[in-house]
Amino acid sequence: MATRQSGDPSHAVEDYLKAIRHLQRESSPVSTTALAQLLDRSPASVTNMIKSLAERGLVDYEPYHGVRLSEAGELEALRIIRRHRVIEAYLIEKLGYSWDRVHAEAERLEHSASDELVERMAEVLGHPELDPHGSPIPTAKGEVTELRHPALSEVSAGASVIVQEVSDADEGRLRYLAELGLYPGTLVEVMEHEPFEGPIRVRVGGRERSLGRGLAEIVRVELQDEANDGGASDDAANN
Ligand SMILES: [Zn+2]
Incomplete structure (x- = not known):
């Protein structure tokens, strides 16, 4: 099978929402330039995608000002983050992966695993609060407590x-x-x-x-x- 890049539009949406949320933690609204850098896309394609996310109610976008997640966008981002972190925890705890190898695997599976699979993984793990890298796993309802620890x-x-x-x-x-x-x-x-x-x-x-x-x-x-x-x-x- 060919390698999958941004071919699947729903994967791209999910990656954008995660990226915006990540950048928002540093400063909000997020500039399209920062987003383009993080996602390694051209500013023009980023602007196009943001407009389409705004039409779907997932972000609030003001040209020349920046973008931030709407409530619906935030929930969707947390859903993906939950999937990612549960999968990472499962790969390490149950399949013996080393912790440097789980991120790339989870980046792929977070888009394609069914909800049922992810929830079963969470259950088998005993609903962990943290992933193997120490990041909090949002609950299935989209609740998360993020502490800002010093570096x-x-x-x-x-x-x-x-x-x-x-x-x-x-x-x-x-x-x-x-x-x-x-x-x-x-x-x-x-x-x-x-x-x-x-x-x-x-x-x-x-x-x-x-x-x-x-x-x-x-x-x-x-x-x-x-x-x-x-x-x-x-x-x-x-x-
Ligand atoms: Zn990861």
Whole structure:
């Protein structure tokens, strides 16, 4: 079978909604330029697609200003994100995939798996709240709690942190993070920031490691205070 790119219009819609939601977390409304960059499409084709999404009531679009998801668009985006994250969790927990390989697989299956299959996967997994990269899985009703954890790169030397979430998009980086043992739930001591935007030295599992800034930016962490038991339930202050 030929490789599928943007051939299927419903896949493209779903990818756009996810991308808009992703960018909205940084700033809203989202510019068509930012969207074109993220999706690797021409600005003209992005504008066309946005107009069609607006006609379907999935986004609000103001030319020269930007685009944001409507309530219906937000729900649809959360539905796809749920599918993606349940599939990732299933592939790792039940099929033994390594965590760097599940994202690409989930990018394909999120569009094509039936609702029944995804819900059965969720059930077999015991309805997990987080995916293997530490990202929250929206409920079937489209509810999700997203906490904005600081990046490891922002944490001062001397602090101890627990890894909460890791960006799942780059396989190479995920493989390297796995080598370092930087999974969600791992305790990390930040030892030193090398000067002039240099790497960050950390201690993980008793071993000293050096992390480039770009890598430290995709690792989201929660600060540990001395008395903390490592529970992830008390980070409301951060949001
Ligand atoms: Zn993913």
